[in-house]
Amino acid sequence: ELKVEQNPLFLSMQEGKNYTIYCNYSTTSDRLYWYRQDPGKSLESLFVLLSNGAVKQEGRLMASLDTKARLSTLHITAAVHDLSATYFCAVDNSGGSNYKLTFGKGTLLTVNP
Amino acid sequence: NAGVTQTPKFRILKIGQSMTLQCTQDMNHNYMYWYRQDPGMGLKLIYYSVGAGITDKGEVPNGYNVSRSTTEDFPLRLELAAPSQTSVYFCASSTRTGPYEQYFGPGTRLTVT
Secondary structure, eight states: OOOEEEEOSEEEEETTOOEEEEEEESSOOSOEEEEEEOTTSOEEEEEEEOSTTOEEEETTEEEEEETTTTEEEEEEOSOOGGGOEEEEEEEEOSTTSSOOEEEOOOEEEEEEO | OOOEEEEOSEEEEOTTOOEEEEEEESSOOSEEEEEEEOTTSOEEEEEEEEETTEEEEOSOOTTEEEOOSSSSBOOEEEOSOOGGGOEEEEEEEEOSSTTOOOEEOOOEEEEEO
């Protein structure tokens, strides 16, 4: 059974600081997704990582995937208040056939002025 | 292009009642999914479908049923509602070809009392 662990689960940052959220998973997969969820809202796709060594960047967020280590990171650079949200990683556990995802529990990020 | 739509947005059910959560997508996606989200627990897959007439169980299917008679619609049926089914329900869809990311609907917040 695929297990996906995110850490930390809660992160309080000051504006302007850098930090990294980690996503570890337990079985082989080469598809990993990052989503953002604002309070009371739906999930918004941030990054799709489809191969070992994949790196994607959008604004102050950068995601990477190391399939050998079964690890993905979401790096936040010079955080701003607008980045406050819950961030989920999700791993494809279908072996590439039905694209079923297993989600981590999420990281609640709060950026303080 | 509305994407994935869900109705209703909110619903309160009494124990033992039944209801159907509606989900429609207009992106001609083959794959559709139902998730539930409980506080601090991430999303768990209830059922999924890879095309009209084809459905399969996810991680937490007990107490739910689905059908897929068209590409666009994927309703979720709750029979004999129980307090344990109090949750936020998200429908999602994805294409059969890359990058396989899932697009989520706005969610239905269900309370069973």
